[in-house]
Amino acid sequence: MSDYVRNLWYMAAWVGEVPDGGVLARTFLDEKWLIYELTTGGYAMLRDRCAHRFVQLSKGERNGNVIHCPYHGLGFNAEGTCVHSPFPDVHPQASVATMPIVARHDALWFWPGEAALADEGTIPDFAYLSDPDRAAWRGYLPIKGHYELMTDNLMDLTHAEFLHRESFGVNGSIFTGKQTVRQDDDGAIWNNWDMVDSTPPDWAKPMLNEGERVDQYLHMRWHAPSCMDLSIGMARAGSGGADFVVPPMRNPHIITPETQETCHYFYDHAPGEEEAARARQVFVMEDEPMIAAAHEGLAGEDFWDARPLILPSDAGAIRARRRMMQLLRAERA
Amino acid sequence: MSDYVRNLWYMAAWVGEVPDGGVLARTFLDEKWLIYELTTGGYAMLRDRCAHRFVQLSKGERNGNVIHCPYHGLGFNAEGTCVHSPFPDVHPQASVATMPIVARHDALWFWPGEAALADEGTIPDFAYLSDPDRAAWRGYLPIKGHYELMTDNLMDLTHAEFLHRESFGVNGSIFTGKQTVRQDDDGAIWNNWDMVDSTPPDWAKPMLNEGERVDQYLHMRWHAPSCMDLSIGMARAGSGGADFVVPPMRNPHIITPETQETCHYFYDHAPGEEEAARARQVFVMEDEPMIAAAHEGLAGEDFWDARPLILPSDAGAIRARRRMMQLLRAERA
């Protein structure tokens, strides 16, 4: 019985993380896997464990689309079939597990469940990531903590008012807004903050007339398991949300479990080295230690058994957690 | 079901260990706690885990008697009640656990059991520690081993004859004495050695007439869980224990479990930097490695399952272990 929902698309990597002609080795859902781009186009994802003596194939050599185990030289193709053996006999019955993997929106997505159910149409929409200008400004961080603690973090952005007050300087405006939580037919859960006719933050004042007020929004969309899409904007009050003070932004915050104790965090950020440094400051110096501290605080106890206080601002996060529990129960049934 | 006896006073820290205006974070009985001195006098002890997302409150900020979580800014008062929230709503129903904690004999004592049963009158008597001249000469050491291995160590001081022969030089005189083990009405267990009309150790001879003999005693008093009080003295033989060669000494050796694998050791020593160095030599270089070696030797096996050889000199230590088992059984019943 798995601890993870399996019939879902999970993000594996940014397309740019897969080395040319090589393989990317990464642990997902407690198992080692390797990913490579096929010489014939597309990608393959193999269990990173030789069928013979369990050595990581990623430590071996790649020859075209065949990956050779470093121990005895057995070679496996993109379907996981053993197609090369230095031994006199070939062993076509030998194979390693594979998973469906597809490139979409400049990211790679894998499906750890029943392959026949893998419908690419259900990959969450991050079409804006296909913009080539964004490709340079991607980030990846390993996080020490259960992936749902990252869902909590990102679905409840009020923590920015405290944890990120130096780095983001939102000045408490979020609490003057209205929080809306809703669910789409495709399973998306939104946790939205709208601050209509509000005082602008200090940094925006030079761009506005004296005393001018703004409409701000901060919308977070979630898809299972933990694929989040942040939209933020600020328009002149009364412009019907059309006259933006600065261009509105949209950013992915996508989390994939590595183990029960750790996860992968994929994000991007505004262009420029300064913004890259700022993103790292916020994520590495501020968020990551909090996730690690929360994980350590749980000390192996189940999240619900620890009876967490639920704040109104957690509404979206809790709904996402409940959705994951429903999906897990449904798969186990 | 706890592995620890809970309705007991445990020593948390020396009063001087709590930083002015700050908090002391320490793990006791497998849980993280924080301790601070109230601006209004007295002390508070809170579970070091926010009610919301389990982050260590000790990583946050203290504002008067309110401790703020570093993640979302929730503030908890000395009663553990959430009294501050950056969110529009306050959440008075939210709280973190607290424990009774009192300062007594210049040490802090907490009661992890039923608060209504916490009677300060049952804190073991270490009144001599209130002497301000002693305050400078306190020590604290983290120990890698189960706390009862420290009880064994201290209740059977014959190990000094072997392990500490360089540092203490007791010259085997302990074995010429008489061992007495007794129990007081308040639960104290004594393991006493009395060496009447004995040859003095070499270091004492210059203070005595040629051939003069001495009465020595070495008394250790134990209170649950592992609070020991050592009294030692040496008087001219025949003086009825009144004519001391050097002033008699009394020293605390108080142990509190941190986890099942580790414990806290609180002690003091004779005044002076030289004595501080000597105490560290004995405890850090000689005792601690033995406790760690004993713990490692058990390799997770239960002490009694490993069928320890019981020496007559262990009589007090074994009685103390039995007492702890009785108390644990009584609490579980």
Place this chain on the structure above:
Amino acid sequence: MSDYVRNLWYMAAWVGEVPDGGVLARTFLDEKWLIYELTTGGYAMLRDRCAHRFVQLSKGERNGNVIHCPYHGLGFNAEGTCVHSPFPDVHPQASVATMPIVARHDALWFWPGEAALADEGTIPDFAYLSDPDRAAWRGYLPIKGHYELMTDNLMDLTHAEFLHRESFGVNGSIFTGKQTVRQDDDGAIWNNWDMVDSTPPDWAKPMLNEGERVDQYLHMRWHAPSCMDLSIGMARAGSGGADFVVPPMRNPHIITPETQETCHYFYDHAPGEEEAARARQVFVMEDEPMIAAAHEGLAGEDFWDARPLILPSDAGAIRARRRMMQLLRAERA
């Protein structure tokens, strides 16, 4: 119930590893033991854990054939009996466990099972190790992996064709040969490769006439638990195996479990510092990382549950694994 077959001889150390007048501390089958040479000849092997407070005796002092615990000074003789106490009473009933240990073929062998069944006649034959010229060229390596993964490695030398192609340069000739697997009455299992009338490897050609062919053999003999003996040779084809191109070689490859996760590897190699370096290159840089990778790949899963692909070249290794399972089942019955 043990995870190990107990009624077997296991190799503990090379005789030369035991320090003169001292003790060798080593973990075998998950327990700490110490070994020393008796002043009266022969060897003793004691559980490295004092009967009193479980401290490692090997951290104490040796006095003749008596080992003193560093904690309280209790002394144990070669039979494990407590024969010295600094306390007034002696405690002849106190003892630590011992195991039969004998020196044979310049190695030390211990019997962790029922002592009455320990028949030295069943120690596998490595008589050639008694040759004093070989004594300087012995090696010992700690290996991170289950000991049976080393059995697999050594009983299937075809991995040399891939993993050791730089270091050994066997040029694929093994696959032109015939594999024979057989079992002797004494329980020995052989995995033999014979390459009759084969093309010589490049390094041998200068020693042969133009176009001359050779008969090569590579025979590995296994005894439980994991004591292997390698014989290799190359003779001029048609000489009936008598006209050797280079002197035939025989080398021990003996493995003893340390824990379920680690093992001890005892080997020797051809004389000379260059050969010592070559052996280390092959074992430390090539074999050991593969064993560690295989162990990590299993990630705690049972070998058979992981459904390993079985190649024809594994025939000897698999037969050895099956033999160990039979022995274990027989002991448990």
